[in-house]
Amino acid sequence: MPEKVVIIGSGPAGWTAAIYAARANLQPIVFEGAITEENRIKGTLPLGQLALTTEVENFPGFPSASLHNFLETALPEDRRPFWVLDKKSQPGHGITGPELMDLMRQQALNFGTRIITDDITHVDFSKKPFRITSLEGNTIEALSVIISTGARANYLGLPSEDNFKNRGVSACAVCDGALPRFRNKPIVVVGGGDSALEEASYLSKFASVVYLVHRRDKLRASKIMQDRALGNPKIKPCWNSAVEEVLGNDKDGVTAVKLKNLVTGKFEELTASGMFLGIGHTPNTDFLKGQLELDDKGYIVWQKPARTNTSV
Structure with missing residues (x-):
């Protein structure tokens, strides 16, 4: 049936x-x-x-601030006795x-x-x-x-990008960002929206520096994501730039990313152990x-x- x-x-x-x-x-x-x-x-x-x-911050029901303070301000008084809480403020954890x-x-x-x-x-x-x-x-x-x-996730479609998929090129920072090849090394993130900025912020926990490559001189991301990324000392924007080529070798994988400045036409090579994509779906x-x-x-x-x- x-x-x-x-x-x-x-x-x-x-x-x-x-x-x-x-x-x-x-x-x-x-x-x-x-x-x-x-x-x-x-x-x-x-x-x-x-x-x-x-971390998922915008799904209802999982506050990431102090749980005790949240309940005191968010719940009606007659609901609070149902929660067994220490008098001290306890940290909440949100959800991943x-x-x-x-x-x-x-x-x-x-x-x-x-x-x-x-x-x-x-x-x-x-x-x-x-x-x-x-x-x-x-x-x-x-x-x-x-x-x-x-x-x-979308990729750039460069032949050199295909050559290094799973060897330094990725579209998933959470999947690959903590790998030894990226720790304490420079990394490139491509994109200007929320996805790219979330990737950059996450990767900044592991990388020595994160180069944020964007084709324009302004980001498309939400204000809160922009504030976090641009206020992070480990994230360095590369404005008006596009990836021309991913460089590397069979032994080390990705070793650098070649950029083209779309305003001046000049090329630049950034030493990097990886490139992460955040350019839509x-x-x-x-x-x-x-x-x-x-x-x-x-x-x-x-x-x-x-x-x-x-x-x-």
């Missing part, structure tokens, strides 16, 4: 859908993605992009991305969600029940399919081509009111 609900993807959206579907007794299946080296390099391992971050995603996954499991650790490579939405085929070659039928595959929708309407960037086109078009 066809499955009632199949969910493809294991980020916050996927687990939220699974929790609701499981509580409604729909016995959902979640394809959380395969654990492969290719997925690790692309940043598409199970649990989504949030599992590749450090991997912790949050593990909690979501476990919550879905607790309500009876079935989880398959595999990628989906093909779907047939031309008729019901829908047919879904996995990387391992298994095919199942489903009455409803929820797509929550998210997006993966591409949706993980390749398997949907020909089945759902996608825009020119690969994102699913929604039809009003918030309904995705199929051929059924």
Whole structure:
């Protein structure tokens, strides 16, 4: 018999859908993605992009300030007796991305969600029940399919960049930033948005200096992220600059990054043990081509009111 609900993807959206579907007794299946080296390099391992971050400050319910002071100011007085707290102010800890995603996954499991650790490579939405085929070659039928595959990090597309992937070039500071090759050495981060600045701030814990390479003379990131990064003495902006080439050798991996100043046209080589990318994302929708309407960037086109078009 066809499955009632199949969910493809294991980020916050996927687990939220699974929790609701499981509580409604729909016995959902979640394809959380395969654990492969290719997925690790692309940043598409199970649990989504949030599992590749450090502290999560903007998810409700996990204060990172003093927990005691937070409860005193945020909770009504009649609620405070339910909390057993020392009179002294105790430090709270917030939550990290991997912790949050593990909690979501476990919550879905607790309500009876079935989880398959595999990628989906093909779907047939031309008729019901829908047919879904996995990387391992298994095919199942489903009455409803929820797509929550998210997006993966973009790379520059330079040949020299490809040569040093996993040898100094990365799009995941949390995955790779603490490796010995980067400790107490200069590192380059490319980008000007929140992702790039978060990467730079995290890497500053390990690197001797972090060069932040941005094509413009202003950052696109939120003000709080800009203030943190530009106020960090270990982060050095390289304005109006683009990466021309990643330099290195087979033995050491990345040893330098060649920049071009887009205003003066001059070139500069920065000694660096690695280069981290923070330049946006591409949706993980390749398997949907020909089945759902996608825009020119690969994102699913929604039809009003918030309904995705199929051929059924």
